[in-house]
Amino acid sequence: MTSPILVFAKAPEPGKVKTRLVPLLGADGAAALHRDLVRHALATANSAGLGPVELWCAPDERHPFFAACAQEFGIALKPQGEGDLGARMLRAFEATLGQTPRALLIGSDCPSLTSEDLRNAACALETGNDAVFTPAEDGGYMLVGLTRAAPELFEGVAWGTPMVMAETRKHLSELGWHWQELPTRWDVDRPEDYARLVREGLLPGLVPFAEAGNA
Numbered sequence: 001m002t003s004p005i006l007v008f009a010k011a012p013e014p015g016k017v018k019t020r021l022v023p024l025l026g027a028d029g030a031a032a033l034h035r036d037l038v039r040h041a042l043a044t045a046n047s048a049g050l051g052p053v054e055l056w057c058a059p060d061e062r063h064p065f066f067a068a069c070a071q072e073f074g075i076a077l078k079p080q081g082e083g084d085l086g087a088r089m090l091r092a093f094e095a096t097l098g099q100t101p102r103a104l105l106i107g108s109d110c111p112s113l114t115s116e117d118l119r120n121a122a123c124a125l126e127t128g129n130d131a132v133f134t135p136a137e138d139g140g141y142m143l144v145g146l147t148r149a150a151p152e153l154f155e156g157v158a159w160g161t162p163m164v165m166a167e168t169r170k171h172l173s174e175l176g177w178h179w180q181e182l183p184t185r186w187d188v189d190r191p192e193d194y195a196r197l198v199r200e201g202l203l204p205g206l207v208p209f210a211e212a213g214n215a
Helices: 019-048 064-073 085-097 115-126 164-175 191-200 209-213
Strands: 005-010 053-058 076-079 103-106 131-135 141-146 179-181
Touching: 005 019, 005 085, 019 053, 019 064, 019 115, 019 191, 053 064, 053 085, 064 076, 085 103, 085 141, 103 115, 115 131, 115 141, 131 164, 141 164
Parallel strands: 005 053, 005 103, 053 076, 131 179
Antiparallel strands: 103 141, 131 141
């Protein structure tokens, strides 16, 4: 059974993406990194072989970068629409789960997430869980998979804080859902994350941390 993968990404506008890395990389450098991360996420999603991959775009799908991704990876583009992250994720799941029994959603800044992780997440949904998550080291999560959408799962969550996963677990318990958590992974937000990214070689061609600081 296929599991569509929804990749969430912002348009790579300098000064509006990866803002905590701007002091290190500059606005243009941070935007370039964001583009590389989005392409990496799409390649990982495609290589998982689980089903169709969709790029859900913010604020909408009209940026030329998104059109280039659609052509390169053979994917569909969808607009995230208005609202906070929870409202936008709920909208994506409601649209997708109206057509398929399960779906995965991932962010675009988590190069430590592998195609095997995606396949394991799909397996968790196929074996009776209502939801599956890959927690992030910073207290959030970078993957969520669902067999049904519930507004309660995404409401009252302090997005972008270390409490996201803890608050989500509380909502899952209140809903009475069965869920599985996969091994914790890390994402790229801060200078130390960039240093780790270079060190682990997940995105070849990145300049070393010290050189980036002198750019």
